[in-house]
């Protein structure tokens with residue numbers, strides 16, 4: 001009996017705070033989730049008008065990894081070698097609904113080296129390490145009206161926390177990209193998820 005009451009007491013004592021904190025957490029989550037960069041990633045510009053390095057883009061939605069290996073480009077591809085690309089989650093959701101890039105869309109493309117050319121699976125190009133610049137494009141029809149609504153930026157290394165718009169980028173995208181300045185012809189996950197296909 002004594003034991004029974006002891007358990008009742010500790011159980012209640014243990015559960016009541018848990019229940020309470022559970023309620024607190026469910027109440028707090030919606031507000032903090034909307035603050036979280038993951039859900040509402042949007043481009044931030046500093047006072048100089050430079051793009052602030054997007055945080056956590058490696059956790060965004062992965063849209064593909066083209067590779068321009070050194071050995072197929074006279075040792076000097078423009079963007080060596082793998083290009084891992086990611087779109088922010090809110091823009092991915094919009095894309096799935098509409099097949100369009102929303103105002104504010106951000107795409108980040110990070111370079112990864114070829115680490116080796118043979119593996120247990122055969123000969124090929126196998127990723128090595130991250131290293132090298134991060135290229136970012138942002139759709140903003142007010143800021144970048146002159147370049148078909150997209151701005152282009154390169155973050156040279158890990159320390160580069162902001163980047164000025166690079167005017168030399170848009171031309172090639174304008175001429176060669178399949179949809180709205182983006183090379184959707186190479187991003188299978190985007191094509192597969194588009195309701196327009």
Ligand code: HEC
Nearest residue numbers: 066083107109135136137152153154166169172181182183
């Ligand atoms: C000579 C053509 C060319 C130039 C110049 C160019 N790009 Fe691209 N870009 C591509 C191609 C092709 C792809 C898709 C395939 C790939 O990544 O290799 C691409 C893809 C991208 C992507 C992924 C989203 C998309 O649009 O498909 C970003 C971000 C990007 N480029 C940024 C830049 C930035 C920043 C510059 C300027 C420093 C730049 N690009 C200059 C050809 C170019």
